[in-house]
Amino acid sequence: EGRGRVAGRALAKRVKRSARKYVPHFTAKGTAVLVKLMRAEDSITFEAFTARADEVAAAANSRGGIEAFMRLNGVPDSPFGSDARTEAEQKRCLDLRRPATKKKLLRRVFDDTDSSGDNLVSRSELLAALSKPDSLLVKHFPKHVKEIPKWIEACGGASMTWAEFSAVASRALAKPGGRAGDVGQKVADPLGKDDRPIAEKAKHMDLRRPKTKKRLLQQVFKEVDTSKDGFVDRAELMAALKGDDSPLKRHFPKHLHDVPRWLEGCTKDQKLTYEQFERVAWGAINAPSRA
Structure with a gap:
């Protein structure tokens, strides 16, 4: 790629094919982890x-060392699998703050669950604490409020140190x-099958450009997100959307x-990110209205 850098996936293929040939002491498991x-x-x-x-x-060459290394480095692939969203959608969901800032906030999240102060927390207690609507994870990392627990679940283990977390x-x-939740997945119509004639359904379609509809969905969410943290309470969202001055009405x-x-x-979540709201609302506005 220039500037002395190599693409990770290309290097992974080379490692898988040749690592043990050039480094005989490399174990099969160690090769798989490096890949x-x-x-x-x-x-x-x-x-x-x-x-x-x-x-x-x-x-890999120390007893039990590779398992500990795998847990410490979060080696499992993303528990969400491949991401079918567009590049623009993925970019909008990145946390672009400085690594030092994120690490400081992660420490606060961990310390909030480490009641004993011994730098070790039970994985089950950690996951339970992170799932609370008022947890520091919600406050500091609203875009990854479900991703971080999923990755922790994928790594296994009965407990976690601060370094592992x-x-x-x-x-x-x-x-x-x-x-x-529904992000990254196709949302099925919760209203069931629509048996109306095609001509009738066509009258109730929103035929504006996708770009226009996405911009307006963002505007709807911004008006409801009074705290401006990219996260809204589900009950408050529903009340705002059904109100007389609903941004949906406009x-x-x-x-x-x-x-x-x-x-x-x-x-079903008590709090929603914009991405969750958009995924479901997008399905609704691209189906014929049933009002």
């Missing part, structure tokens, strides 16, 4: 690669958020009643 680590990198320098390879080799959560934060009059009904049928 996964390289796949997670967009690009990497030679110095960073050799340092990573040395860490994996040392762990920081490594796994940082892996989650390096990828686009907003994939919880921007989506044909689907004034459909969007709330889709949200009621498709979402």
